[in-house]
Amino acid sequence: MARRFLTADDVRREHSGAIVVEEGTIVTPQALETARELGKVISTAKGPYVPPAPDRGPDAGAARRTLPNLPEPVDGDTQATTMIVTAVGKNRPGVLAELTSALAEFHASVHDISQRVIDGYFHLILVVETPQGMPFGILKEKLEALSRADDYAVRVMHERVFRFMHRV
């Protein structure tokens, strides 16, 4: 097994001015600092030292293979790229238009829609399919930005949340 760490003490003990570490070695910040002070250069066989990608250990490979294949709760016709938008607030004309025009801007299509008005308050549910490659987070932020404290509140959630909660 390669040496996993290079410490300041290791750097001080090293006689050579060029310290070559194995791939994956974690060089501590103090070691980098000491090397800089002593004018020593830390590198790997492939070039200058850069912090390695995290080594998650021997179990990680199996986890990476298994996790995507765990059975998921299933639901008839919802797609993995579906998001569910809910808006709740005081009813006034134009709410639906505001939401749907924001969606249209991102080429997201509304698959289903449901609205109820009770005592002057509405709740609106939109099932939206987002285009391939569209980052969910950006669209979510854009839609939730339409919320106003004295007007209505928008919440956007991934359909997987509902599938996990309500389906087995």
Place this chain on the structure above:
Amino acid sequence: MSFTDQEILETVRMFELETLDIRTTTLGINLLDCADPDIESACEKVYAKIVHQARDLVRVGQSITADYGIPIVNKRIAVTPIALVAAACQADDLVPFARALDAAAKTVGVDFIGGFTAYVHKGYTHADRALLESIPRALAETDHVCSSISLASTRAGINMDAVAHFSRIVIATAGLTASRGGLGCAKLVCFCNTVEDNPFVAGAHIGIGEGETVLNVGVSGPGVVRSALARLGPEADLLAVAETVKRTSFKITRMGELVGREAARRLGTTFGIVDVSLAPTPAIGDSVSDILELIGAERTGAPGTTAALALLTDAVKKGGAMASSSVGGLSGAFIPVSEDSGMIAAVRDDALSLAKLEAMTAVCSVGLDMVAVPGDTPAATIAGIVADEMAIGMINNKTTAVRIIPVPGKGPGETVEWGGLLGTAIVQDPGKYSCERLYLRGGRIPAPLQGYKN
């Protein structure tokens, strides 16, 4: 659409109004390979390894919140018990390890880091003793480090020398953080039958059977259970109450399962466990006490409270077990007194005594948690409280814990404000009688018959 309006609104309501959240995604990191005879080098390695493994933890948590709309309140790290990592140093002062943990926590931006820990349920190593002695300064000098000590187990019995030692450490920790109401003790807990994959602080650490890294999730939602029971109404019988709690717990746990799978996938590590624990916060409605009162105790602490809590803890576990194959940690109901506005109200109204609280810990999922006692409580009395709690865990094959805060300068009935998630406490009276003789005897309470299971 294939989800009904009712299903969608139920989920949204849980997050919006009933304070459902993923309380924590906790990355467990094994530090055994950081051992070094030179303490400075060991601490360098500890810092570097934690930063190496956890540098993406906060970003991954935020990305899951952004992508799914599920709030993740805390990101935490749990590490190998530091007494094991530090053993090679043969140092008497292990505070540098705590500083290294704290610095790493700050660098990666997590809320807490747990694992300033020793297992002494049967005996001490030199490093275990050094770790205990270092706790008061470690907790006073750091912001994010949490410490836990294993004092007993069903298999080993209760190490009463360690119980006595722990009680003195609690008092010393309170003394060093006196200006903050003894707050250091909020980051210090002892266990019987400690849990090696617990994602919740202060007891978070990863045991020696765990792998290199593991992602554990703690999910909480007393507000959701409370609302479900409020909708069920006071006429429903207890079977209906249990069924409602179980179904609600199932739904809550599914969120933990989803986030756990996704966080582990994004970090490229193993998904360990979901800990489904009703963990109250001082927020109104986010209270386990409210649930007990909805089940039927007029005030928490009234006769019937323990039965209601037993029903609640069990139903939470059952719902969780159906929702995930990876339920672990402590899973059940927490009763941290200062963190639960309902429990504090019950203490204020003389409904909830320390004695009743102890009875409740026999059926809750952890133990005496966030209990304030007078600052001049003798070490023997604290040791007695701890020993009683350890005995409950030992005999009942369950995890029990004590997180007790002797508040400097305060007497019974006085209030102390810790703020944030730690809430407000009213100092409780441990009674005037002593257990000095038991304390001075020392030694070990041998393992009970329940431990001989081979």
